[in-house]
Amino acid sequence: MNEAAEEVAPPEVHYYSDIGEVPWDIQNYWYQRHRIFSKYEEGIWLTDEAWFGVTPEPIANKIAEHIASSVPENKVVLIDAFAGAGGNSIAFAKSGRWKRVYAIEKDPAVLACAKHNAKIYGVQSKITWFEGDCFAILKKQLKDLGPYSVIFASPPWGVLYLPRTSDLKQLARLVDNGEKIHVKHYCMEGSSKALCAYYGDFKTSTWD
C-alpha cells in the first residue's frame, strides 16, 4: 500500500466512490471527477467546498505549460497563493520548470487535501506548504523571493484565474496606461472553463 492510501482524512474531507454518497450540488462535478483529477480513483481527497474551485487537470496542465514557457529564466520559484486542493500546485510541480513550488492555503482541511493529492501524483517533495493567509505569508516568510518568483492566484473571488464570464473592461482597469496584458480562455470540450489574466513580463509567442 502506498503512503497516501494509508492516510486518515480529516472529518471535512471525503472520497466519494459512489453517486449515492455525493451531495446533490456536487453531483455534476463528481460525474467529471476523472477529468478534474485523472488519478481520482487512487483516492483523491476534496472537501465538499473544494469541488467548486478546483482547476481541472487538463486546464491546470495547460496553464502550467504556458507559464513555464513564457517567464524569464531568472524566475525559478512558483508561488501558488491560493492552493486549494492542489489542482494547480500539482501541475506546476509536475512541469519540472521550478526549483521549488510554494503552496499557500488558509483552510487546514483543504490544505490536507492538497498535500494528500500531491502524494498521489508523486510530487509532494517538490512543494513547500504553508497554512495561513497568503497576504501575510507573502509579506513575511516569502518576502525575499520577489525577484525570483511568479505568483499564481486563483482566489475564491477571482482575480487572476477568473470565471469565464469575467468583465474584460474591469481587467483592463488594472493595467497601467500603454501596457498590455494577455487574457486567455481555457476550454474543455469546446466551452470556456476559466480565464487567466497574465500581468507581467510573459513571452507568449510560443503559446498554442
Ligand SMILES: C[S@@+](CC[C@H](N)C(=O)[O-])C[C@H]1O[C@@H](n2cnc3c(N)ncnc32)[C@H](O)[C@@H]1O
Ligand atoms: C478557487 S480555490 C483554489 C483552487 C486551486 N487552484 C485548485 O486547483 O485546487 C481558492 C482557495 O483559496 C483559499 N483562500 C481564500 N483566502 C485565502 C487567503 N487569504 N490565503 C490563502 N488561501 C486562501 C480558499 O480556502 C480556497 O481553498
